[in-house]
Amino acid sequence: MSVPQPTTATLAFAGMPPSRPESDIPRGWIIPIGGKLVDEEILERFVVLCGGPAARIAIIPTASSEPDIGTFYERDFRRHGVAQAKSLHFERRSDCDDRDWLTWLGSATGIFIAGGNQLKLTATLGGTLAARLMRQRNAAGVHVAGTSAGAAFLSEHMIAYGDEGPTPRAGMVTMCAGLGLTNRVIVDQHFRQRDRLGRLLTALAYNPFAVGLGVDEDTAAFISPEDVVETQGSGAVTIVDTSDVQYSSIADAKPGEAITLLGAKVHVLGQGATFDLTTRKADGASAFVISD
Amino acid sequence: MSVPQPTTATLAFAGMPPSRPESDIPRGWIIPIGGKLVDEEILERFVVLCGGPAARIAIIPTASSEPDIGTFYERDFRRHGVAQAKSLHFERRSDCDDRDWLTWLGSATGIFIAGGNQLKLTATLGGTLAARLMRQRNAAGVHVAGTSAGAAFLSEHMIAYGDEGPTPRAGMVTMCAGLGLTNRVIVDQHFRQRDRLGRLLTALAYNPFAVGLGVDEDTAAFISPEDVVETQGSGAVTIVDTSDVQYSSIADAKPGEAITLLGAKVHVLGQGATFDLTTRKADGASAFVISD
Numbered sequence: 001m002s003v004p005q006p007t008t009a010t011l012a013f014a015g016m017p018p019s020r021p022e023s024d025i026p027r028g029w030i031i032p033i034g035g036k037l038v039d040e041e042i043l044e045r046f047v048v049l050c051g052g053p054a055a056r057i058a059i060i061p062t063a064s065s066e067p068d069i070g071t072f073y074e075r076d077f078r079r080h081g082v083a084q085a086k087s088l089h090f091e092r093r094s095d096c097d098d099r100d101w102l103t104w105l106g107s108a109t110g111i112f113i114a115g116g117n118q119l120k121l122t123a124t125l126g127g128t129l130a131a132r133l134m135r136q137r138n139a140a141g142v143h144v145a146g147t148s149a150g151a152a153f154l155s156e157h158m159i160a161y162g163d164e165g166p167t168p169r170a171g172m173v174t175m176c177a178g179l180g181l182t183n184r185v186i187v188d189q190h191f192r193q194r195d196r197l198g199r200l201l202t203a204l205a206y207n208p209f210a211v212g213l214g215v216d217e218d219t220a221a222f223i224s225p226e227d228v229v230e231t232q233g234s235g236a237v238t239i240v241d242t243s244d245v246q247y248s249s250i251a252d253a254k255p256g257e258a259i260t261l262l263g264a265k266v267h268v269l270g271q272g273a274t275f276d277l278t279t280r281k282a283d284g285a286s287a288f289v290i291s292d
Numbered sequence: 293m294s295v296p297q298p299t300t301a302t303l304a305f306a307g308m309p310p311s312r313p314e315s316d317i318p319r320g321w322i323i324p325i326g327g328k329l330v331d332e333e334i335l336e337r338f339v340v341l342c343g344g345p346a347a348r349i350a351i352i353p354t355a356s357s358e359p360d361i362g363t364f365y366e367r368d369f370r371r372h373g374v375a376q377a378k379s380l381h382f383e384r385r386s387d388c389d390d391r392d393w394l395t396w397l398g399s400a401t402g403i404f405i406a407g408g409n410q411l412k413l414t415a416t417l418g419g420t421l422a423a424r425l426m427r428q429r430n431a432a433g434v435h436v437a438g439t440s441a442g443a444a445f446l447s448e449h450m451i452a453y454g455d456e457g458p459t460p461r462a463g464m465v466t467m468c469a470g471l472g473l474t475n476r477v478i479v480d481q482h483f484r485q486r487d488r489l490g491r492l493l494t495a496l497a498y499n500p501f502a503v504g505l506g507v508d509e510d511t512a513a514f515i516s517p518e519d520v521v522e523t524q525g526s527g528a529v530t531i532v533d534t535s536d537v538q539y540s541s542i543a544d545a546k547p548g549e550a551i552t553l554l555g556a557k558v559h560v561l562g563q564g565a566t567f568d569l570t571t572r573k574a575d576g577a578s579a580f581v582i583s584d
Contacts, residue, residue: 174466176495176498183469251416
């Protein structure tokens, strides 16, 4: 497993463009997990991607209010054979300039972002050297997984919070900028357990350019460097593809009003089923199309 | 004035990454205008950038509910010596695949987006061939200006709507994905006329990674390919630089509660004053720093 090492310049940047592939190096995997992780194969697959026993996993516990969540995941990764798993407890924005932690982060082969409140992640990490380094390392081939709040945080457009329910309604979702590893998906997690189809559809109704990714609990959406999504876990990943949307009423909808959204396509991807974010094609025996 | 011409491939893409510079070609200018345009020099400067009398300006009237706004701007650009100014009335999402309009858009040297409701722009254009072409053309050197709603629409993170007032409060702003020409700024317009400092600060409190750009009426923020912002017009551009923010309380704030945001720096840039989005340095005799 060869992951490019950061140079001094890595830590010296002032401002940075979005995460983007550097020359010919493929981007790392981006792996939103829907929370309530039980399936051992999810972390196992992440560990293998990151180099197996040679992996160096940086854990970001910032979203959580549980003080020992970092230690919990350090132990969990050790159980998966990773000797080098370290929690970097970026609690305040000033922590995000910590030289030692940034050096550790910069040499990690994988980054794992724990759950909690995703606004703690954006408010603490947003725009700091730590966030920029995560973007840059992912662009350079390092894999980034996040569970629950950590999953929401991964993409450019993040669902901060919202209401439950299957029907999209104006104002039912609050969005803001996330970490920005990709702008091609908007992630929602605890997806069917918390009945979040409505808020994901609302997020997409504002601007039907991204693909909606509803990730169930104990389930991961493994997004490859080539932008193919594959489900791993006991639940499903619900894909909302808006590429054929004919109409969204969001510009005229009053607060709380149900939104008209015509032509969205929904795929439910069980274990092993895939969806290509570029060609917008779903594949896999376990996937079935609800509407076409 | 030489602007690279689109190839057949330009129109054949299925999905596209964010607007990004292609090899060595500098990106076009991005020019948010605060609405209520009176100052003749704003459009004049845009026209000169686009090639003067040889310019081809595509006008996007989609945000407006006034049926003759496109004709109004066609006439306005002719008055500025541009013989080729054409309104492309993308009214429905299906219009955004119109071959003739896309061809015209693809050969424009400048794109001007009129005001109205920015959600009409995102809901109609988001994810369509027309929006992708605008992103790609800007990355290839074509200049894009937008006034009022058109200004809000330009960046990756767009303020959809929000409340007035100087104090940032949880939930006072609704954001969504915009056109995505840059993710380095969040634009607000009619800025001091509608007392929008609070909602801009709220947008930045969610994730202090972008620079806030509050553009007054009759004023433009000319953002160069090198990401230097320069004010042109009778008002000012208010820069909110969050690079030294120590703390944002957004993760813990209840709806309507005032947000604590510590360490934001504010610059007010009058005519000719500049702010570098990369180095975060303000410059110019007419600029004064409110807090440092």
